[in-house]
Amino acid sequence: MKTPKFRETIMQITAYVPGKPIEDVKREFGLDDVIKIASNENPLGPSPKAVEAIKAAACEINQYPDGACFELRQKLAKHLGINPENLIFGDGGDEVIFHFAEAFINPGDEIITPDTTFSEYATSALLMGGKPVTVPMKDWEIDVDALLGAVTDKTKAIYITNPNNPTGSLLPKEKIDYLLEKMPEDCLLFLDEAYYEYVDDPGYTSSLEYIKADKNVLALRTFSKVYGIAGCRIGYGIAPKRIIDLMEKTRLPFNVSRIAQKAALAALDDIDHVAKSRKVNQEGKAFLYREFDKLGLEYKPTQGNFVWVDVKTDCKALFAKLQRMGVIVRAGAPFGAPTHIRVSVGTQRELDKFIECLKKVL
Ligand SMILES: Cc1ncc(COP(=O)(O)O)c(C=O)c1O
Structure with missing residues (x-):
């Protein structure tokens, strides 16, 4: 079949690639416990x-x-x-x-x-x-x-x-x-x-x-x-x-x-849900800063619900290893930062798991 002539500008666009959903990672790696701290979602769930x-x-x-x-x-x-x-x-x-x-x-x-x-x-x-x-x-x-x-x-x-x-x-x-x-x-x-x-x-x-x-x-x-x-x-x-x-x-x-x-x-x-969400975010940020300091990793203090951290190694390889362990983060490479990752502030349980796996990988 001959495809109808498309607009030239469309060739300049890369389709958005979202992070893998939790269910896909579970299936692919045969895991029961997978956490996703990749899309800056609210870890407390919906209001x-x-x-x-x-x-x-x-x-x-x-x-x-x-x-x-x-x-x-x-x-x-x-x-x-x-x-x-x-x-x-x-x-x-x-x-x-x-x-x-x-x-x-x-x-x-x-x-x-x-x-x-x-x-x-x-x-x-x-x-x-x-x-x-x-x-x-x-x-x-x-x-x-x-x-x-x-x-x-x-x-x-x-x-x-x-x-x-x-x-x-x-x-x-x-x-x-x-x-x-x-x-x-x-x-x-x-x-x-x-x-x-x-x-x-x-x-x-x-x-x-x-x-x-x-x-x-x-x-x-x-x-x-x-x-x-x-x-x-x-x-x-x-x-x-x-x-x-x-x-x-x-x-x-x-x-x-x-x-x-x-x-x-x-x-x-x-209002309660918003207040709780902000509190969990404050505590999670502080926890991540402490753990990154201990690991000697540089991070940018954040005003959002995610932290941008330099893992000082190829972020794509680190991303793949973390994913195999059931932790989905966002690699910095698509943002043009080959040794950074972006970590959404999750619940304490999620952040504990992330830090434990990060230590193993590093
Ligand atoms: C900076 C920024 N703007 C806009 C959006 C779009 O958010 P949504 O389409 O979910 O409202 C996002 C989502 O992550 C974002 O990070």
Whole structure:
């Protein structure tokens, strides 16, 4: 059969390769106990209130969801202190990244990202015929001057993940202010705040003040991390209405399921679950720092729910050995870091197992 002629840009895109699911690793290596600390999920599981809401919503799935997410929009707007029309919802935060690209990126437009960050910004730009430009980080920190140095008259947006995935580093308020002051006026700052609920650094500022001031800022947030409902697929963008209105034109009519909307509404109310999740993350981070110190491994103190550590050996080989022992982490190689791994902060039992296996492998 002759395949229909495809778009040339598609050849520049590598399909996303997620980590292996626990069940696959169990089957492949004949293991009973496998832990996955690779995808920055919530190790406590979902918000129990969200689970209850999902059960109740299950009887209504013969009906389409509310395409406008009215109830969630109102509640979230109140929670964030913004207007409901400043929000757009996505089938996961991932989809919001694509909504932006579809509405704003023309063939030949450039986007700028640090070279060690989330892959989907580049993928979404490539899909639209845009050109991702990457700039090096400095000691795993975002280098604002390097980002500005890469700006041309084709630059459409600069992407910052704050805190950054996979390095866990934070861009403080004064650097965001500086970036916004120096960026061309018609360029957008995409601030991905998927992990913002975990931040405890007093120098952190969220995107909301810029959005309220009508700057060209689009923030991304998600219910996949601290709220623990990654499997439902729901995230959202926050931006001035003039930006949201354009993105809305690209959104599929019923992109966020009924189940996801109900789960998010309940998770937002589950203050206990959020507090517990943050506490477990604090304790897990501290434990990992202590153990890495003992092993003489350098790590980046993190503001997220994962730690970026230099294992001083080929990370792909280490990843494979850990996997055979029932521990799934994220290798640094796809991020261009051949001796790093990213470890999600798991429960104490998971972290004990990880450290025990890491010691054996090293
Ligand atoms: C930095 C960052 N942005 C966005 C996402 C997308 O999250 P989701 O699509 O699950 O909402 C992730 C997921 O890991 C992420 O790490």
